[in-house]
Each structure stands twice: as C-alpha cells, then as structure tokens.
C-alpha cells in the first residue's frame with residue numbers, strides 16, 4: 276500500500292550567484308490520510324521550506340514528493356496553505372475572499388447557487404458568517420486567520436498546510452483557534468501538516484510530531500507519536516501523563532539534543 280503523502284529523500288538547496296545553501300538534506304516522511312502532523316524545530320531550520328516544497332511553491336533539489344502516488348511539482352488546489360500572516364485580499368469582503376477560491380476550484384463543477392451555499396458553509400465552519408460583508412481591515416487577527424482557514428477548506432484540499440497559523444495571535448485567541456481546528460479536523464478528517472514553534476500546541480493537536488534538527492542541512496531528527504484519544508480537551512490534558520511525557524520529549528529534543536545556536 277502506498278502512503279497518502281510521501282516525502283522521499285528530499286534535498287533542498289538555494290543558490291545565489293556562486294553561493295549555495297543546503298537547507299534540507301535527505302528528508303523522508305510518509306503521512307497517512309486523515310493524519311494531523313506537526314513539524315517543530317528551531318528558527319531557520321527549514322520548516323517553511325519543507326512546507327513550500329509540499330505546496331509545490333518551490334522545486335526539490337533532489338528526491339521527490341508524491342501525493343497519492345503522483346509527483347508534486349507545482350502548486351495546486353489539492354494542497355491549500357494557511358500562512359502565519361493572513362493573505363486575504365484587502366479590497367474584498369470576507370465572503371468574496373472565500374468566493375474567489377471557490378469559483379476558481381468549482382467554477383465549472385457547481386452552479387452559482389451551489390457555490391454560494393458552499394462559501395457560506397465554509398464560513399459557518401469557522402463561525403464567520405456574521406462578518407461575511409466586512410473587509411479584512413475591519414476584523415481581528417484571529418478572525419482573519421479563520422477566514423484564511425475557511426478559504427483553504429473551501430477548496431476541499433487533499434492536504435491542508437498550516438504555516439504557523441496561530442503564531443501572530445494572543446494566547447487566548449490562539450487557544451480558541453486551536454480548539455476550532457481540532458473540531459474541524461474531527462468533522463472533516465482533513466489530512467493536515469502544521470508548522471509550529473509551540474510545544475503545547477504540537478502535543479495538543481498532533482497525531483505525530485516531526486522534530487527537525489538544526490540547519491543548515493537540516494533533516495528529521497525524530498518523529499514522536501502522540502497516543503492521546505480524541506476529542507482532546509486542554510484542561511483535562513494538563514495533568515495527563517501521556518501529554519506530559521510528550522511535552523517533555525519534545526522539549527528535550529529541542530533544548531538538549533538540538534540546542535539552537537545562533538549563527539554568528
């Protein structure tokens with residue numbers, strides 16, 4: 276049986292002039308359909324680069340990325356990305372930001388009325404129907420991220436790629452969004468890859484945590500399974516031994532085995 280997503284011995288180097296930076300080396304990872312996988316590692320190790328490779332935004336230098344056994348080499352609506360800083364179009368309403376994606380993906384397959392219902396359905400998933408006529412500048416940071424999530428989900432991607440989606444939010448908004456993402460994941464079973472710096476976030480949300488070594492030439496140092504039953508409730512987990520062991524293992528990896536040393 277083939278893995279749903281396979282990152283197969285991938286290298287990535289960037290070349291500028293005569294200088295080459297080897298960012299990723301020999302990264303191999305398989306992800307099953309419906310899994311929620313986090314990628315954690317120190318700043319600059321290459322997490323976003325790995326996500327961009329999977330998104331098809333930048334080409335691999337060696338190896339291959341296969342989604343359902345088909346090689347990924349360009350961006351496509353089957354891999355939707357949510358970035359840390361929302362990428363909504365400021366001159367369009369919340370509704371139209373989602374509609375644009377829906378029209379692009381389903382313009383031929385759904386009628387106008389079906390597309391309108393689908394936009395509303397996805398805004399409802401993230402509880403943003405009430406603000407559908409607002410512009411991005413008129414809503415909070417957390418709300419913008421929710422709209423970005425609705426836009427990504429509306430494309431019915433095979434893989435949802437989240438690049439530190441809650442990184443710029445305050446702790447309470449962040450917790451609320453994490454809960455919402457868990458709920459949506461439970462409802463839709465979307466295969467999700469999320470970059471995070473936050474150990475608690477990784478332990479709370481993930482089926483597996485992929486821990487990256489430091490760059491340059493970063494690779495996967497270890498992968499940790501998180502055998503906690505779902506639904507997960509943050510308050511109950513605070514004293515759960517499996518949760519605490521998971522946190523400790525990630526912290527040990529980051530701060531003992533792969534301490535971050537700032538480049539000179």
Ligand SMILES: Nc1ncnc2c1ncn2[C@@H]1O[C@H](COP(=O)(O)OP(=O)(O)OP(=O)(O)O)[C@@H](O)[C@H]1O
Pocket residue numbers: 289290296298316317318319320321322323324325490
């Ligand atoms: N287009 C590019 N050209 C040259 N170098 C790049 C390019 N994109 C990324 N890099 C380099 O690759 C390395 C990894 O960057 P990347 O953004 O993937 O790290 P990261 O782990 O996501 O960092 P952070 O956690 O701080 O967001 C960095 O040294 C960065 O300078």
